[in-house]
Amino acid sequence: MPDGAGFYHSSTNYVLAGMLIEKVTGHPYGEEIDRRVIRPLGLRDTTVPGDEPDIPGTHPRGYVRPRDSGLVDVTEFNPSVANASGAMISSGADVNRFVGALLSGRLLRPAELQAMTTTRPTGGSSDRAYGLGLQSRSLPCGGV
Numbered sequence: 001m002p003d004g005a006g007f008y009h010s011s012t013n014y015v016l017a018g019m020l021i022e023k024v025t026g027h028p029y030g031e032e033i034d035r036r037v038i039r040p041l042g043l044r045d046t047t048v049p050g051d052e053p054d055i056p057g058t059h060p061r062g063y064v065r066p067r068d069s070g071l072v073d074v075t076e077f078n079p080s081v082a083n084a085s086g087a088m089i090s091s092g093a094d095v096n097r098f099v100g101a102l103l104s105g106r107l108l109r110p111a112e113l114q115a116m117t118t119t120r121p122t123g124g125s126s127d128r129a130y131g132l133g134l135q136s137r138s139l140p141c142g143g144v
Contacts, residue, residue: 007122007130011085014133018084029084041101045091053078055089 018029025032030048038046045057053076061075079087090098101107108116119129119136129136136144 007120009130011082014085015083021084030087033088037098037107041097041106043090043094043097045089046094046098047089048087049079049089050087051078051080059089059091 021027021029021032028050030050033048037043038048047056049055055075059075061073063071064074065071079089081087103113103117105113116132116134117136119131119134121127121129127138138144
């Protein structure tokens with residue numbers, strides 16, 4: 001498909017970023033995330049659990065509904081299958097703290113944040129746009 005002709009999301013780049021972090025630092029990407037993001041921001045309910053399927057502390061349960069089936073509890077599973085594209089557990093409060101720090105410029109240089117927040121339409125009937133890991137959408141009140 002020619003560049004700009006469509007939108008398809010892939011988590012491959014997150015997996016590659018994790019591999020790059022490990023190659024450059026010589027440490028597991030989870031240790032680097034803990035050292036560079038989780039601890040400095042005081043994210044008390046955020047972990048990169050690796051192969052550990054248990055969620056520490058009080059937490060909600062997660063469910064999926066496979067085709068032609070009832071609800072299946074998927075709260076405890078090995079998140080390492082997602083590698084750096086999603087093997088992280090966080091509370092809503094910690095996600096809010098992280099996004100606030102990210103968008104206020106506490107985690108990235110200005111040029112990097114500008115590139116991340118520059119979004120392009122995903123196409124179709126949706127008014128959504130996607131950037132480097134961030135999605136934007138028009139709000140009913142007129143904001144984005």
